[in-house]
Amino acid sequence: MADGSEDARGGSAEEGEPRTFGQLLARIGAAAADRDRVYFATLIEAMGSRAYGPVLLLIGTILFSPLSGIPGMPTLMGIALLLVSLQMLFGRGSLWLPGWLLARRVSSRRIVRALSFFDGPARKIDRVLRRRQVWLVSGGGTAVVAMLCLALACLMPAMELVPFSATAAGLALLLFGLGMVAADGLFVLAGLVYLGGVVLLALTGLF
Numbered sequence: 001m002a003d004g005s006e007d008a009r010g011g012s013a014e015e016g017e018p019r020t021f022g023q024l025l026a027r028i029g030a031a032a033a034d035r036d037r038v039y040f041a042t043l044i045e046a047m048g049s050r051a052y053g054p055v056l057l058l059i060g061t062i063l064f065s066p067l068s069g070i071p072g073m074p075t076l077m078g079i080a081l082l083l084v085s086l087q088m089l090f091g092r093g094s095l096w097l098p099g100w101l102l103a104r105r106v107s108s109r110r111i112v113r114a115l116s117f118f119d120g121p122a123r124k125i126d127r128v129l130r131r132r133q134v135w136l137v138s139g140g141g142t143a144v145v146a147m148l149c150l151a152l153a154c155l156m157p158a159m160e161l162v163p164f165s166a167t168a169a170g171l172a173l174l175l176f177g178l179g180m181v182a183a184d185g186l187f188v189l190a191g192l193v194y195l196g197g198v199v200l201l202a203l204t205g206l207f
Contacts, residue, residue, distance in 0.1 A: 017047060017048045017053070020122075020181075020182065021122040022122045022123065024047070024058065024061065025061070028046060028061070029112065029115055030046065032115075033108075037105040037106065037107055038111060039103060039105050040103070040106075041102035041103065044058070044097065044102065052087070053181040054177070057174065057181050059077050059080055059081050059173055060174035061118070061174060061177075062077055063077050063173060065115075065118070067106065068167050073106075074166035075157045076104060077166075078152075080097065081149055081152060081156065082150065083098075083101075084097075084149065085150035086146075088142060088143075089143060089150065129178065129184050131182065134185055136179065136185030136189060137184070145176050145188060155169070168198060171194065172198075173191075175187050176188055
Protein backbone atom coordinates (compact mmCIF):
# COMPACT_ATOMS: atom_id res chain seq x y z
CA MET A 1 0.00 0.00 0.00
CA ALA A 2 0.96 3.68 -0.14
CA ASP A 3 2.50 3.79 3.32
CA GLY A 4 4.64 0.72 2.91
CA SER A 5 4.63 -0.63 6.44
CA GLU A 6 0.89 -1.06 6.91
CA ASP A 7 -2.25 -2.02 5.01
CA ALA A 8 -5.87 -0.97 5.38
CA ARG A 9 -6.39 -3.50 8.15
CA GLY A 10 -3.99 -1.63 10.39
CA GLY A 11 -0.62 -2.27 11.92
CA SER A 12 0.42 -4.09 15.07
CA ALA A 13 -1.46 -3.04 18.19
CA GLU A 14 -0.45 -2.87 21.80
CA GLU A 15 -2.16 -5.32 24.12
CA GLY A 16 -5.07 -4.12 26.24
CA GLU A 17 -7.21 -1.02 26.05
CA PRO A 18 -6.18 2.53 27.00
CA ARG A 19 -7.51 3.40 30.45
CA THR A 20 -6.64 7.10 30.51
CA PHE A 21 -6.82 9.96 28.04
CA GLY A 22 -3.03 10.21 28.05
CA GLN A 23 -2.68 6.54 27.09
CA LEU A 24 -5.09 7.00 24.19
CA LEU A 25 -3.21 10.04 22.89
CA ALA A 26 0.11 8.20 23.20
CA ARG A 27 -1.22 5.31 21.14
CA ILE A 28 -2.55 7.63 18.44
CA GLY A 29 0.83 9.36 18.34
CA ALA A 30 2.65 6.04 18.04
CA ALA A 31 0.33 4.97 15.21
CA ALA A 32 1.09 8.20 13.34
CA ALA A 33 4.87 7.96 13.78
CA ASP A 34 7.15 7.24 10.82
CA ARG A 35 4.46 7.31 8.12
CA ASP A 36 2.95 10.01 5.95
CA ARG A 37 -0.69 8.99 6.28
CA VAL A 38 -2.57 6.85 8.79
CA TYR A 39 -5.44 4.48 8.10
CA PHE A 40 -8.48 4.68 10.37
CA ALA A 41 -7.99 0.93 10.83
CA THR A 42 -4.56 1.61 12.32
CA LEU A 43 -6.04 4.03 14.83
CA ILE A 44 -8.73 1.50 15.78
CA GLU A 45 -6.17 -1.27 16.24
CA ALA A 46 -4.03 1.07 18.37
CA MET A 47 -6.87 1.02 20.91
CA GLY A 48 -5.88 -2.58 21.67
CA SER A 49 -9.32 -4.07 20.97
CA ARG A 50 -12.64 -3.43 19.29
CA ALA A 51 -14.27 -2.37 22.57
CA TYR A 52 -16.79 0.48 22.44
CA GLY A 53 -15.32 2.85 25.04
CA PRO A 54 -11.90 3.42 23.46
CA VAL A 55 -13.38 3.75 19.95
CA LEU A 56 -16.00 6.22 21.20
CA LEU A 57 -13.22 8.20 22.87
CA LEU A 58 -11.19 8.10 19.64
CA ILE A 59 -14.13 9.51 17.64
CA GLY A 60 -14.69 12.22 20.25
CA THR A 61 -11.00 13.14 20.23
CA ILE A 62 -10.99 13.48 16.44
CA LEU A 63 -14.13 15.62 16.41
CA PHE A 64 -13.08 17.87 19.29
CA SER A 65 -9.67 18.47 17.72
CA PRO A 66 -8.75 20.62 14.69
CA LEU A 67 -9.18 17.43 12.62
CA SER A 68 -12.93 18.13 12.62
CA GLY A 69 -12.19 21.01 10.22
CA ILE A 70 -11.15 18.61 7.45
CA PRO A 71 -13.95 18.56 4.85
CA GLY A 72 -15.92 15.33 5.15
CA MET A 73 -14.41 14.37 8.53
CA PRO A 74 -17.59 15.06 10.59
CA THR A 75 -19.64 12.94 8.17
CA LEU A 76 -17.07 10.14 8.21
CA MET A 77 -17.00 10.14 12.01
CA GLY A 78 -20.79 10.34 12.00
CA ILE A 79 -20.96 7.09 10.03
CA ALA A 80 -18.51 5.45 12.40
CA LEU A 81 -20.49 6.76 15.38
CA LEU A 82 -23.75 5.48 13.88
CA LEU A 83 -22.32 1.96 13.56
CA VAL A 84 -20.78 2.04 17.05
CA SER A 85 -24.02 3.35 18.60
CA LEU A 86 -26.23 0.73 16.98
CA GLN A 87 -23.95 -2.11 18.07
CA MET A 88 -23.81 -0.71 21.61
CA LEU A 89 -27.59 -0.42 21.70
CA PHE A 90 -28.16 -3.99 20.57
CA GLY A 91 -25.42 -5.39 22.81
CA ARG A 92 -23.17 -6.82 20.12
CA GLY A 93 -20.25 -8.59 21.79
CA SER A 94 -17.51 -7.03 19.67
CA LEU A 95 -17.35 -3.98 17.44
CA TRP A 96 -17.49 -4.34 13.65
CA LEU A 97 -16.68 -1.60 11.14
CA PRO A 98 -16.76 -1.94 7.33
CA GLY A 99 -13.56 -2.22 5.35
CA TRP A 100 -14.18 0.92 3.28
CA LEU A 101 -14.38 2.97 6.48
CA LEU A 102 -11.27 1.38 7.97
CA ALA A 103 -9.41 2.12 4.73
CA ARG A 104 -9.88 5.89 5.02
CA ARG A 105 -6.65 7.80 5.74
CA VAL A 106 -5.56 11.08 7.27
CA SER A 107 -2.27 12.97 7.21
CA SER A 108 0.09 12.08 10.07
CA ARG A 109 1.13 15.73 10.26
CA ARG A 110 -2.47 16.75 10.93
CA ILE A 111 -2.77 14.10 13.63
CA VAL A 112 0.40 15.22 15.41
CA ARG A 113 -0.77 18.83 15.28
CA ALA A 114 -4.16 17.82 16.69
CA LEU A 115 -2.58 15.82 19.54
CA SER A 116 -0.64 18.87 20.71
CA PHE A 117 -4.03 20.53 21.28
CA PHE A 118 -4.67 18.04 24.11
CA ASP A 119 -1.28 17.96 25.86
CA GLY A 120 -2.16 20.05 28.92
CA PRO A 121 -5.84 19.11 29.29
CA ALA A 122 -5.12 15.35 29.12
CA ARG A 123 -2.85 15.45 32.16
CA LYS A 124 -5.43 17.37 34.17
CA ILE A 125 -8.26 15.07 33.11
CA ASP A 126 -6.31 11.92 34.00
CA ARG A 127 -5.73 13.23 37.53
CA VAL A 128 -9.46 13.18 38.25
CA LEU A 129 -10.48 10.05 36.31
CA ARG A 130 -11.35 7.14 38.60
CA ARG A 131 -13.84 4.29 38.92
CA ARG A 132 -17.13 5.57 40.39
CA GLN A 133 -20.88 5.60 39.74
CA VAL A 134 -20.38 2.52 37.57
CA TRP A 135 -24.13 2.11 37.02
CA LEU A 136 -23.91 5.02 34.56
CA VAL A 137 -21.48 3.10 32.34
CA SER A 138 -23.25 -0.27 32.34
CA GLY A 139 -26.68 -1.67 31.56
CA GLY A 140 -29.28 1.06 31.21
CA GLY A 141 -26.63 3.77 31.40
CA THR A 142 -24.86 2.37 28.35
CA ALA A 143 -28.19 2.23 26.47
CA VAL A 144 -28.82 5.92 27.20
CA VAL A 145 -25.33 6.84 25.98
CA ALA A 146 -25.85 4.73 22.84
CA MET A 147 -29.16 6.45 22.02
CA LEU A 148 -27.66 9.92 22.47
CA CYS A 149 -24.66 8.98 20.33
CA LEU A 150 -27.05 7.65 17.69
CA ALA A 151 -28.86 11.01 17.64
CA LEU A 152 -25.55 12.88 17.31
CA ALA A 153 -24.48 10.55 14.50
CA CYS A 154 -27.64 11.33 12.52
CA LEU A 155 -27.00 15.07 12.92
CA MET A 156 -23.32 14.91 12.01
CA PRO A 157 -23.64 15.48 8.21
CA ALA A 158 -25.59 18.70 8.87
CA MET A 159 -22.80 19.82 11.22
CA GLU A 160 -20.53 20.12 8.16
CA LEU A 161 -22.49 23.30 7.41
CA VAL A 162 -22.51 24.84 10.90
CA PRO A 163 -19.09 26.07 12.13
CA PHE A 164 -17.85 24.45 15.36
CA SER A 165 -20.99 22.30 15.79
CA ALA A 166 -19.02 19.08 15.20
CA THR A 167 -16.48 20.26 17.77
CA ALA A 168 -19.30 20.81 20.28
CA ALA A 169 -20.60 17.29 19.63
CA GLY A 170 -17.05 15.99 19.98
CA LEU A 171 -16.86 17.28 23.55
CA ALA A 172 -19.94 15.25 24.52
CA LEU A 173 -18.43 12.14 22.91
CA LEU A 174 -15.13 12.79 24.69
CA LEU A 175 -16.92 12.86 28.04
CA PHE A 176 -18.89 9.71 27.25
CA GLY A 177 -15.77 7.92 25.99
CA LEU A 178 -13.69 8.89 29.02
CA GLY A 179 -16.46 7.69 31.31
CA MET A 180 -16.69 4.32 29.56
CA VAL A 181 -12.93 3.80 29.30
CA ALA A 182 -12.28 4.57 32.99
CA ALA A 183 -15.65 3.30 34.30
CA ASP A 184 -16.16 6.83 35.64
CA GLY A 185 -19.88 7.54 35.64
CA LEU A 186 -19.37 11.17 36.62
CA PHE A 187 -17.87 11.89 33.21
CA VAL A 188 -20.92 10.32 31.55
CA LEU A 189 -23.13 12.46 33.79
CA ALA A 190 -21.12 15.54 32.78
CA GLY A 191 -21.73 14.63 29.14
CA LEU A 192 -25.47 14.31 29.76
CA VAL A 193 -25.61 17.69 31.51
CA TYR A 194 -23.55 19.30 28.75
CA LEU A 195 -25.80 17.93 25.99
CA GLY A 196 -28.88 19.04 27.91
CA GLY A 197 -27.43 22.54 28.14
CA VAL A 198 -26.67 22.63 24.42
CA VAL A 199 -30.22 21.53 23.56
CA LEU A 200 -31.68 24.11 25.95
CA LEU A 201 -29.60 26.89 24.39
CA ALA A 202 -30.63 25.77 20.91
CA LEU A 203 -34.31 25.78 21.85
CA THR A 204 -33.96 29.17 23.53
CA GLY A 205 -32.43 30.55 20.35
CA LEU A 206 -35.28 29.16 18.26
CA PHE A 207 -38.09 30.41 20.45
